[in-house]
Amino acid sequence: RKFNVAVVGATGAVGEELFRVLKDYNFPINKLVPLASARSAGSKVEYDGKEITVLELTETCFEENEVEIAFFSAGGSISEKYARYAVEAGAVVIDNTSHFRMEANVPLVVPEVNPEDIASWRETGIIANPNCSTIQMVMSLKPLDELYGIKRVDVSTYQAVSGAGKTGMEELVKQMQAFFAFSLEDSEKNAFAHQIALNVIPQIDVAQANGFTKEEMKMVNETQKIMHKEIAVAATCVRVPVLRSHSESITVTFEDGVEVDVNEVREALERFENVEVIDDLENNAYPMPIISTDTDATYVGRIRRDVYSPNIVHYFNVADQVRVGAATNAVRIGLKWIEMENEI
Numbered sequence: 001r002k003f004n005v006a007v008v009g010a011t012g013a014v015g016e017e018l019f020r021v022l023k024d025y026n027f028p029i030n031k032l033v034p035l036a037s038a039r040s041a042g043s044k045v046e047y048d049g050k051e052i053t054v055l056e057l058t059e060t061c062f063e064e065n066e067v068e069i070a071f072f073s074a075g076g077s078i079s080e081k082y083a084r085y086a087v088e089a090g091a092v093v094i095d096n097t098s099h100f101r102m103e104a105n106v107p108l109v110v111p112e113v114n115p116e117d118i119a120s121w122r123e124t125g126i127i128a129n130p131n132c133s134t135i136q137m138v139m140s141l142k143p144l145d146e147l148y149g150i151k152r153v154d155v156s157t158y159q160a161v162s163g164a165g166k167t168g169m170e171e172l173v174k175q176m177q178a179f180f181a182f183s184l185e186d187s188e189k190n191a192f193a194h195q196i197a198l199n200v201i202p203q204i205d206v207a208q209a210n211g212f213t214k215e216e217m218k219m220v221n222e223t224q225k226i227m228h229k230e231i232a233v234a235a236t237c238v239r240v241p242v243l244r245s246h247s248e249s250i251t252v253t254f255e256d257g258v259e260v261d262v263n264e265v266r267e268a269l270e271r272f273e274n275v276e277v278i279d280d281l282e283n284n285a286y287p288m289p290i291i292s293t294d295t296d297a298t299y300v301g302r303i304r305r306d307v308y309s310p311n312i313v314h315y316f317n318v319a320d321q322v323r324v325g326a327a328t329n330a331v332r333i334g335l336k337w338i339e340m341e342n343e344i
């Protein structure tokens with residue numbers, strides 16, 4: 001059976017990628033309904049080589065178009081206001097924003113890690129897609145937790161500008177152009193608090209009372225919710241002048257008494273669905289954004305045991321956060337939902 005599918009935020013960075021991923025995964029679509037603000041209503045988006053007209057997001061658009069599956073990626077305030085109308089129209093909402101993620105009765109899902117949580121979707125009609133940095137991290141944490149039992153995770157991120165949407169990407173490109181025109185000082189700074197070209201910014205999202213940022217605390221809280229475990233997490237989230245794909249330097253501390261065997265770690269990661277290991281330092285082989293971009297895998301490399309503590313492992317983790325961290329994860333949730341609903 002095929003479904004009527006809406007994409008809210010159809011003209012955004014994640015929305016545009018969603019159309020490509022829906023096609024790549026052969027999502028069973030009857031009718032596709034691209035939705036955005038009144039500003040872009042009437043413009044066209046491309047799906048499977050065909051142009052489809054963007055409609056204005058309204059309270060009644062879900063009912064009018066008999067939407068059954070609604071992907072939301074137009075920002076938290078839009079989800080807050082409009083998700084209910086999609087649910088009332090009988091649709092399941094797969095939400096890419098942070099708005100519903102930590103609500104106790106909303107499942108927060110990475111299909112490779114906690115697919116069983118999808119089953120409680122009926123309580124609210126909403127399934128939340130985790131933060132991009134969390135998704136690619138738990139993709140590597142899950143097999144390692146099964147292998148040895150994780151106690152603590154310390155992570156530093158190197159996050160691409162596309163995490164801030166199209167405006168973030170445009171700002172980096174414009175600043176690079178300004179640099180070559182010797183006018184970088186005068187270029188616009190809207191998407192980020194500081195110049196991002198030729199710089200790194202150790203702040204993503206707003207400050208919290210405990211000295212961490214909101215993005216960093218998302219990595220703590222969402223990891224625990226997805227893994228169903230009180231793993232201690234400390235994150236430092238950093239914006240870097242990369243267009244696409246987030247990188248993460250991860251240190252995992254296992255239970256006391258564990259003796260990390262790097263080969264076992266490598267094999268556990270290789271066996272896990274949609275994780276790929278690139279780990280040959282002598283031949284300069286490790287994951288990088290230019291490898292992961294436009295792919296659906298989470299790449300892991302630089303795997304090494306701590307020099308001092310046998311229960312600690314370090315590694316580097318890279319994924320295309322617009323796909324793995326957003327569009328692809330959402331589409332995989334949708335496919336899993338279809339599979340589970342059909343079994344009922």
Ligand code: A2P
Binds near residue numbers: 011075078165
């Ligand atoms: P629009 O292009 O009409 O503004 P990004 O994350 O790349 O910045 O994209 C944000 C997405 O959210 C765009 O598709 C944008 O549509 C959409 N959006 C922003 N504000 C609204 C709104 N008030 N109503 C509907 N869609 C919105």
